[in-house]
Amino acid sequence: xxxxxxxxxxxxxxxxxxxxxxxxxxxxxxxxxxxxxxxxxxxxxxxxxxxxxxxxxxxxxxxxxxxxxxxxxxxxxxxxxxxxxxxxxxxxxxxxxxxxxxxxxxxxxxxxxxxxxxxxxxxxxxxxxxxxxxxxxxxxxxxxxxxxxxxxxxxxxxxxxxxxxxxxxxxxxxxxxxxxxxxxxxxxxxxxxxxxxxxxxxxxxxxxxxxxxxxxxxxxxxxxxxxxxxxxxxxxxxxxxxxxx
Amino acid sequence: xxxxxxxxxxxxxxxxxxxxxxxxxxxxxxxxxxxxxxxxxxxxxxxxxxxxxxxxxxxxxxxxxxxxxxxxxxxxxxxxxxxxxxxxxxxxxxxxxxxxxxxxxxxxxxxxxxxxxxxxxxxxxxxxxxxxxxxxxxxxxxxxxxxxxxxxxxxxxxxxxxxxxxxxxxxxxxxxxxxxxxxxxxxxxxxxxxxxxxxxxxxxxxxxxxxxxxxxxxxxxxxxxxxxxxxxxxxxxxxxxxxxxxxxxxxxxxxxxxxxxxxxxxxxxxxxxxxxxxxxxxxxxxxxxxxxxxxxxxxxxxxxxxxxxxxxxxxxxxxxxxxxxxxxxxxxxxxxxxxxxxxxxxxxxxxxxxxxxxxxxxxxxxxxxxxxxxxxxxxxxxxxxxxxxxxxxxxxxxxxxxxxxxxxxxxxxxxxxxxxxxxxxxxxxxxxxxxxxxxxxxxxxxxxxxxxxxxxxxxxxxxxxxxxxxxxxxxxxxxxxxxxxxxxxxxxxxxxxxxxxxxxxxxxxxxxxxxxxxxxxxxxxxxxxxxxxxxxxxxxxxxxxxxxxxxxxxxxxxxxxxxxxxxxxxxxxxxxxxxxxxxxxxxxxxxxxxxxxxxxxxxxxxxxxxxxxxxxxxxxxxxxxxxxxxxxxxxxxxx
Numbered sequence: 001x002x003x004x005x006x007x008x009x010x011x012x013x014x015x016x017x018x019x020x021x022x023x024x025x026x027x028x029x030x031x032x033x034x035x036x037x038x039x040x041x042x043x044x045x046x047x048x049x050x051x052x053x054x055x056x057x058x059x060x061x062x063x064x065x066x067x068x069x070x071x072x073x074x075x076x077x078x079x080x081x082x083x084x085x086x087x088x089x090x091x092x093x094x095x096x097x098x099x100x101x102x103x104x105x106x107x108x109x110x111x112x113x114x115x116x117x118x119x120x121x122x123x124x125x126x127x128x129x130x131x132x133x134x135x136x137x138x139x140x141x142x143x144x145x146x147x148x149x150x151x152x153x154x155x156x157x158x159x160x161x162x163x164x165x166x167x168x169x170x171x172x173x174x175x176x177x178x179x180x181x182x183x184x185x186x187x188x189x190x191x192x193x194x195x196x197x198x199x200x201x202x203x204x205x206x207x208x209x210x211x212x213x214x215x216x217x218x219x220x221x222x223x224x225x226x227x228x229x230x231x232x233x234x235x236x237x238x239x240x241x242x243x244x245x
Numbered sequence: 246x247x248x249x250x251x252x253x254x255x256x257x258x259x260x261x262x263x264x265x266x267x268x269x270x271x272x273x274x275x276x277x278x279x280x281x282x283x284x285x286x287x288x289x290x291x292x293x294x295x296x297x298x299x300x301x302x303x304x305x306x307x308x309x310x311x312x313x314x315x316x317x318x319x320x321x322x323x324x325x326x327x328x329x330x331x332x333x334x335x336x337x338x339x340x341x342x343x344x345x346x347x348x349x350x351x352x353x354x355x356x357x358x359x360x361x362x363x364x365x366x367x368x369x370x371x372x373x374x375x376x377x378x379x380x381x382x383x384x385x386x387x388x389x390x391x392x393x394x395x396x397x398x399x400x401x402x403x404x405x406x407x408x409x410x411x412x413x414x415x416x417x418x419x420x421x422x423x424x425x426x427x428x429x430x431x432x433x434x435x436x437x438x439x440x441x442x443x444x445x446x447x448x449x450x451x452x453x454x455x456x457x458x459x460x461x462x463x464x465x466x467x468x469x470x471x472x473x474x475x476x477x478x479x480x481x482x483x484x485x486x487x488x489x490x491x492x493x494x495x496x497x498x499x500x501x502x503x504x505x506x507x508x509x510x511x512x513x514x515x516x517x518x519x520x521x522x523x524x525x526x527x528x529x530x531x532x533x534x535x536x537x538x539x540x541x542x543x544x545x546x547x548x549x550x551x552x553x554x555x556x557x558x559x560x561x562x563x564x565x566x567x568x569x570x571x572x573x574x575x576x577x578x579x580x581x582x583x584x585x586x587x588x589x590x591x592x593x594x595x596x597x598x599x600x601x602x603x604x605x606x607x608x609x610x611x612x613x614x615x616x617x618x619x620x621x622x623x624x625x626x627x628x629x630x631x632x633x634x635x636x637x638x639x640x641x642x643x644x645x646x647x648x649x650x651x652x653x654x655x656x657x658x659x660x661x662x663x664x665x666x667x668x669x670x671x672x673x674x675x676x677x678x679x680x681x682x683x684x685x686x687x688x689x690x691x692x693x694x695x696x697x698x699x700x701x702x703x704x705x706x707x708x709x710x711x712x713x714x715x716x717x718x719x720x721x722x723x724x725x726x727x728x729x730x731x732x733x734x735x736x737x738x739x740x741x742x743x744x745x746x747x748x749x750x751x752x753x754x755x756x757x758x759x760x761x762x763x764x765x766x767x768x769x770x771x772x773x774x775x776x777x778x779x780x781x782x783x784x785x786x787x788x789x790x791x792x793x794x795x796x797x798x799x800x801x802x803x804x805x806x807x808x809x810x811x812x813x814x815x816x817x818x819x820x821x822x823x824x825x826x827x828x829x830x831x832x833x834x835x836x837x838x839x840x841x842x843x844x845x846x847x848x849x850x851x852x853x854x855x856x857x858x859x860x861x862x863x864x865x866x867x868x869x870x871x872x873x874x875x876x877x878x879x880x881x882x883x884x
Contacts, residue, residue, distance in 0.1 A: 145386030
């Protein structure tokens with residue numbers, strides 16, 4: 001099929017940036033979205049003597065969280081429950097115009113084209129998204145029984161891949177879903193309860209300092225999250241936060 | 246041969262590590278504060294090492310090419326992590342795990358290292374549980390286990406199909422805590438271009454800042470490489486597309502020996518190649534073979550849908566050929582068997598390069614919900630990639646490049662032949678011999694990072710407490726920086742016509758064809774010649790778009806591919822030298838009547854360690870003779 005791409009091009013973080021249109025022919029529906037961009041880049045470089053479009057990606061199987069693009073106004077495009085690398089071109093049809101933008105959030109500044117800086121997520125984890133146990137100080141694993149239900153819920157929250165879809169989809173650019181996933185995982189486990197109050201306080205404070213917006217319960221983050229992280233985590237974060245004061 | 250001192254402690258197997266720890270040199274806490282350590286790569290091995298070293302008081306600098314160390318490819322490890330807890334009361338023990346790994350590796354690994362890996366496996370589980378890893382649990386609240394290929398006990402701890410993600414994030418979080426405490430500093434989006442040695446010791450690295458292209462110098466008292474494996478040399482692999490072998494190759498070129506480079510694992514259960522555009526292959530965890538049955542039609546070229554092929558028309562070839570282990574034979578055996586069936590014309594799917602992995606019986610026996618609880622996310626992943634629903638139809642799978650057992654040669658302290666340079670995790674060669682068993686990579690990475698390196702690095706650093714901070718305005722750094730810049734400039738100035746990726750594809754095809762699951766002398770020699778030609782063509786005709794002083798993914802790719810030529814040459818050279826079959830290294834000339842690998846213990850019971858002798862020169866081979874004091878090498882049998 002033949003498609004038209006409208007892609008955000010921006011030289012560096014200080015550049016104003018803007019959309020550039022590209023016509024791309026002979027796109028296969030079997031390609032993933034990122035393979036389609038690889039194909040575009042190959043064409044740009046070798047036929048048009050142009051600079052390739054910069055975008056992040058690594059594992060290309062939906063687990064590392066490196067990719068993530070705003071496609072036709074939706075994070076990760078029109079398919080449900082996928083990261084951008086898992087999106088396939090079968091979601092589009094011949095003649096489509098596809099608009100591709102980077103994540104848009106003050107806390108994720110654009111570095112080049114579609115590449116954004118998500119170190120704010122690392123800063124959040126550094127603020128207390130861990131259990132303070134030094135290597136060697138752990139007790140025997142089965143000395144801490146954990147209710148299966150809680151272990152499963154902790155897992156469901158712990159599978160967040162830190163891609164930033166939640167922030168990108170939120171009208172307030174809030175990081176509540178990301179923060180609440182980590183808070184939930186650790187608060188649900190007995191090992192994590194010791195530092196629960198400090199953790200909730202520090203993560204929320206840091207979230208504000210980093211310029212993320214607040215949550216107004218729209219639920220776009222849950223709807224768009226490729227890993228199906230639930231809003232109930234935000235409820236749990238709020239509860240943990242209230243308990244912390 | 247003085248070069249290869251493995252430093253294996255004397256004494257009984259089960260006492261070696263304890264004795265070694267008790268006799269190793271120590272660095273007192275006040276002195277640790279004065280010592281800097283560079284860690285390159287921060288997956289399960291690098292993050293756990295960096296965090297543990299920082300906890301001890303060292304100053305740690307961490308370098309990763311990703312935007313965050315949480316994205317390192319350990320994150321994609323699926324099935325689990327082994328430990329000898331014996332929670333199942335099924336007679337597991339350190340010795341059994343050790344023996345399974347030694348045998349699984351076809352008697353080409355070091356006894357002492359492997360035993361230590363088994364010995365500390367329980368501490369790793371304790372550590373991860375304390376850090377909040379949500380491993381699978383029974384309704385009692387206690388930890389659950391499952392079994393994995395090549396073994397007959399259930400010793401694998403798991404978090405659905407995302408065990409690697411959960412463990413890697415726990416290590417990442419431990420490191421985040423040390424970054425917050427100011428003991429570790431993260432340098433993200435950096436490629437290591439070279440290693441700097443001063444007076445023969447590793448003292449720093451040269452990096453390229455991937456945001457602005459700046460070439461940087463970083464000094465330290467010791468350097469740790471935790472840069473993973475180089476399975477991407479085959480182009481299509483289960484690795485992340487940016488995984489590479491450049492740091493290891495840089496160390497090799499600075500004098501570190503490369504061990505067993507030809508020992509590359511082709512994983513049996515991956516989503517098959519679907520089309521020419523494909524940029525990577527997706528792994529389907531080995532754990533699926535616990536309940537999935539592998540089969541092909543008995544009739545050649547039978548193209549009917551699986552559901553129409555009756556039970557008696559199906560060939561469950563693994564169960565047929567290996568009744569004792571059935572679908573749970575080790576990876577090398579399963580991969581070769583799949584290739585053999587497909588080469589004979591029994592393969593399924595459009596390309597005929599696939600076999601079925603079928604859950605029909607498991608779903609009938611255990612119910613869909615049970616199967617969903619065990620493998621739900623893997624089934625979802627499979628469906629996303631292929632649009633086939635594995636609850637309804639069998640999965641189609643085929644082998645793909647996955648893991649490198651070979652890597653930098655290290656002694657018992659995990660130090661390479663360059664004093665002060667360490668290699669941990671997949672980057673070293675030490676624990677998996679000629680074939681790695683499932684769920685033992687996370688185990689080895691974490692063991693190296695949390696429990697071994699933090700102890701053994703003291704042996705070197707104890708003599709460095711009088712060495713002042715390593716300054717980078719020295720001739721050694723200057724020279725290394727200049728060489729790195731020259732290479733970049735050379736790449737940028739070729740200005741040919743072909744893309745870096747097109748060369749990578751061609752290189753991968755050469756290796757896959759001649760140095761993949763089956764190898765022979767004629768093919769390997771052909772591969773050597775073809776790689777050489779392709780390398781020459783690359784340096785004449787590659788086109789690297791963009792600028793050197795800017796974010797430039799094409800340049801990153803080109804630099805890595807330039808190194809892959811040299812790695813590929815080393816892989817093939819090693820495969821040619823080893824005139825025997827063992828584990829994943831299958832030389833067609835050396836096989837038993839039944840088509841199994843035929844080892845030659847008399848002549849090849851050694852670790853090959855290659856020394857760099859200059860650009861396009863033949864490397865020199867050193868042999869570390871393997872001594873088996875505690876087990877007797879036997880012909881591996883899974884029948």
